[in-house]
Amino acid sequence: MNNQIEIQLSAKRKEKPSFSDLKFGKTYTDHMFIMDYSREKGWYDPRIVPYQPITLDPAATIFHYGQTIFEGLKAYKNENEEVFLFRPEENFKRLNRSSVRLCIPEVDEDLALEALVKLVSIDRDWVPDVKGTSLYIRPFTISTEPNLDVTPSQKYRFMIIMSPVGAFYKEGMNPVKIAVESEYVRAVRGGTGNAKTAGNYAAAMLVQEKASAAGYSQVLWLDGKENKYIEEVGSMNVFFKINGEVVTPELSGSILEGITRKSVIELLKHWGVPVSERRISMEEVYEAHQNGQLEEAFGTGTAAVISPIGELFWNGEIISINDNKTGELSLKIYNTLTGIQIGKEDDPFGWRVKVE
Amino acid sequence: MNNQIEIQLSAKRKEKPSFSDLKFGKTYTDHMFIMDYSREKGWYDPRIVPYQPITLDPAATIFHYGQTIFEGLKAYKNENEEVFLFRPEENFKRLNRSSVRLCIPEVDEDLALEALVKLVSIDRDWVPDVKGTSLYIRPFTISTEPNLDVTPSQKYRFMIIMSPVGAFYKEGMNPVKIAVESEYVRAVRGGTGNAKTAGNYAAAMLVQEKASAAGYSQVLWLDGKENKYIEEVGSMNVFFKINGEVVTPELSGSILEGITRKSVIELLKHWGVPVSERRISMEEVYEAHQNGQLEEAFGTGTAAVISPIGELFWNGEIISINDNKTGELSLKIYNTLTGIQIGKEDDPFGWRVKVE
Numbered sequence: 001m002n003n004q005i006e007i008q009l010s011a012k013r014k015e016k017p018s019f020s021d022l023k024f025g026k027t028y029t030d031h032m033f034i035m036d037y038s039r040e041k042g043w044y045d046p047r048i049v050p051y052q053p054i055t056l057d058p059a060a061t062i063f064h065y066g067q068t069i070f071e072g073l074k075a076y077k078n079e080n081e082e083v084f085l086f087r088p089e090e091n092f093k094r095l096n097r098s099s100v101r102l103c104i105p106e107v108d109e110d111l112a113l114e115a116l117v118k119l120v121s122i123d124r125d126w127v128p129d130v131k132g133t134s135l136y137i138r139p140f141t142i143s144t145e146p147n148l149d150v151t152p153s154q155k156y157r158f159m160i161i162m163s164p165v166g167a168f169y170k171e172g173m174n175p176v177k178i179a180v181e182s183e184y185v186r187a188v189r190g191g192t193g194n195a196k197t198a199g200n201y202a203a204a205m206l207v208q209e210k211a212s213a214a215g216y217s218q219v220l221w222l223d224g225k226e227n228k229y230i231e232e233v234g235s236m237n238v239f240f241k242i243n244g245e246v247v248t249p250e251l252s253g254s255i256l257e258g259i260t261r262k263s264v265i266e267l268l269k270h271w272g273v274p275v276s277e278r279r280i281s282m283e284e285v286y287e288a289h290q291n292g293q294l295e296e297a298f299g300t301g302t303a304a305v306i307s308p309i310g311e312l313f314w315n316g317e318i319i320s321i322n323d324n325k326t327g328e329l330s331l332k333i334y335n336t337l338t339g340i341q342i343g344k345e346d347d348p349f350g351w352r353v354k355v356e
Numbered sequence: 357m358n359n360q361i362e363i364q365l366s367a368k369r370k371e372k373p374s375f376s377d378l379k380f381g382k383t384y385t386d387h388m389f390i391m392d393y394s395r396e397k398g399w400y401d402p403r404i405v406p407y408q409p410i411t412l413d414p415a416a417t418i419f420h421y422g423q424t425i426f427e428g429l430k431a432y433k434n435e436n437e438e439v440f441l442f443r444p445e446e447n448f449k450r451l452n453r454s455s456v457r458l459c460i461p462e463v464d465e466d467l468a469l470e471a472l473v474k475l476v477s478i479d480r481d482w483v484p485d486v487k488g489t490s491l492y493i494r495p496f497t498i499s500t501e502p503n504l505d506v507t508p509s510q511k512y513r514f515m516i517i518m519s520p521v522g523a524f525y526k527e528g529m530n531p532v533k534i535a536v537e538s539e540y541v542r543a544v545r546g547g548t549g550n551a552k553t554a555g556n557y558a559a560a561m562l563v564q565e566k567a568s569a570a571g572y573s574q575v576l577w578l579d580g581k582e583n584k585y586i587e588e589v590g591s592m593n594v595f596f597k598i599n600g601e602v603v604t605p606e607l608s609g610s611i612l613e614g615i616t617r618k619s620v621i622e623l624l625k626h627w628g629v630p631v632s633e634r635r636i637s638m639e640e641v642y643e644a645h646q647n648g649q650l651e652e653a654f655g656t657g658t659a660a661v662i663s664p665i666g667e668l669f670w671n672g673e674i675i676s677i678n679d680n681k682t683g684e685l686s687l688k689i690y691n692t693l694t695g696i697q698i699g700k701e702d703d704p705f706g707w708r709v710k711v712e
Contacts (some may be wrong), residue, residue: 024504024505025503025504025505026503028415028502032414034500045603047406053411053413054412054413054414055409055410055411056409056410056412057385057409057410058407058409058410058515058517059407059517059519061604062418062419062554063418063424063496063498063554064424064494064496064554064557065554065557065558065561066422066424066553066554066555066557067558067561068419068420068422068558070420100556100562101562102561102562103561103562103565114543124696125533138415138420138504140419140420142419146382146384147369147381147382148381148494148519149380149494150557150560150561150564150591151561151564152565159414161415163415163504164406183397183546184546184547185544185545185546185547186547187543187547188541188544188547188580188581189539189580190431190539190540190541190580190583191367191540191542191543191547191580192555192558192559196555197422197555197558198418198419198420198421198555198558199420199422199548199553199554199555199559200555201422201423201506201546201555202421202423202424202548202553202554202555203505203548203555205421205423205458205459205508206456206457206458208506208507224544224546224547224580224581225544225580225581225582227546235506251406295590319470328477
């Protein structure tokens with residue numbers, strides 16, 4: 001395979017939206033990265049081209065059998081106009097793990113990272129510099145062969161598209177209200193829960209809609225086997241601080257291996273805060289609440305980084321956490337991670353990648 | 357909404373493949389049906405147009421969050437050149453049930469059926485007339501709005517494409533070998549198992565590939581909660597004849613409500629053969645085999661109609677069924693259903709729809 005990334009710049013640049021009033025995922029930058037795959041050639045023609053529609057046969061398997069995986073990460077620009085990525089190599093490692101589960105060919109992680117850095121560099125002016133904003137980056141692979149047989153596609157397309165996004169917390173951190181879902185499930189061990197694939201998100205929408213209609217901003221998912229153990233919050237991982245110990249569900253096979261999750265665990269260990277990855281049931285959280293030991297709870301993900309949980313609704317009961325205020329540890333983690341991401345804090349772990 | 361179907365015929369017709377040597381899902385007919393949806397207009401512009409590629413923004417939610425559902429049915433042509441559909445209204449009912457689970461707007465079932473009949477009528481020459489062949493029909497809906505926010509799309513496209521397919525049994529019925537899967541699962545109660553949606557098929561591919569590599573043609577799926585109760589075979593429903601009684605897994609929420617499944621149950625009741633929909637475990641099947649009471653087993657689906665199972669591989673043991681030969685009842689059901697489909701048998705249930 002020829003690993004040389006060909007670059008075709010856009011003749012005219014689009015008008016940029018106001019960086020102080022950005023919606024999530026509505027505007028896209030001037031360029032995108034594409035690479036194609038066929039069984040004979042492997043991955044070929046890596047190229048950066050003007051952002052444009054793609055054309056597919058209606059029988060392309062992506063429309064029927066959902067062979068697709070994606071990643072999400074961000075580029076940050078600080079007041080010195082420096083642009084940073086946060087642990088992007090972890091995204092491509094996970095992209096490849098997801099690919100294996102979905103019978104999608106793996107990409108060369110180094111090449112993907114090189115493409116990403118080049119793309120961000122070319123569209124550098126699209127990285128917003130208003131406090132809290134960022135450039136959201138979406139690498140994804142879709143199956144493209146026209147074939148209604150239920151069998152892995154012989155053709156794929158890997159792409160990276162980018163969108164400037166607004167600050168998650170415009171008016172400071174607001175702890176969210178979460179509904180615990182006891183009927184529907186997001187994933188089950190042996191399924192695709194630990195792969196970042198479309199079907200998991202499609203499965204969750206109905207429940208998310210119901211929760212929103214009832215005034216909750218997210219759903220807390222329980223395990224598919226016993227409807228008992230905590231899995232994720234919406235599309236975030238979840239942490240509880242109980243009597244001084246931070247607990248997050250272990251990687252059981254049905255939850256996503258979040259990169260923010262991993263970073264939080266590493267940070268807590270570095271700080272000497274007790275942290276454990278283990279099974280945790282809603283009963284345990286409820287009992288901790290009753291005993292006054294449920295100190296903090298928060299979700300982790302690329303979008304919010306840290307999302308404090310103020311209230312859980314479970315079996316008709318309201319579990320209020322830290323008087324609906326952001327916890328001290330939650331805030332400290334948030335400030336440290338965002339500080340590292342934007343280049344304001346030391347980076348003892350080497351998590352930042354600077355885009356020249 | 358304007359329900360008038362606009363028809364734009366293809367200026368030139370494609371060359372047809374040889375009807376005695378058709379592959380599944382590789383060639384498509386001259387025309388397709390399209391209808392679009394927006395939140396403001398509802399479903400609009402129903403139209404039959406030349407078969408052609410579709411163009412989408414790379415941020416269209418179908419590529420990221422998998423909001424898509426589909427159906428599969430067939431048109432049959434007999435030696436009198438009559439063309440029939442089999443229970444097509446059931447497909448559109450199920451399409452709408454699937455849509456609700458995936459937060460996709462429902463279509464007008466009557467309009468969809470009218471569009472389907474018109475489309476088949478226009479591409480009538482594509483319905484192959486060689487024994488056992490048929491025209492495979494694929495209605496499907498995809499979400500098309502460019503939006504990386506994980507929320508139901510505000511735009512959709514409903515399409516019907518068609519492909520002539522060869523006889524499933526070219527050299528008579530061959531009972532298949534099936535591997536029982538005890539690690540991976542296809543779906544779990546509370547998930548999307550009873551919706552005909554891409555993610556279920558994507559989840560199954562890895563396991564199907566492993567089974568194929570080990571010499572098995574399909575996988576038998578167990579339930580996601582206890583890995584104990586039988587769910588489906590590959591992408592078919594499954595039936596067992598045990599000591600004179602026909603048993604098929606009940607509609608628990610995680611298996612597909614097959615139309616062939618439903619037809620088999622109705623046919624058996626009509627014949628006075630005991631049939632029950634209930635939970636059935638692999639242990640029960642194994643014990644029936646040990647006691648000599650496991651008389652027949654078969655899968656049901658649109659592709660094969662009836663697929664006799666000759667062998668199950670479970671926990672290191674081979675369960676051989678009816679000496680690896682097609683059972684008497686399996687064959688009778690197959691002959692009756694295919695006879696009704698092609699117009700050779702009486703149709704006491706009114707299952708056939710003739711395409712003029």
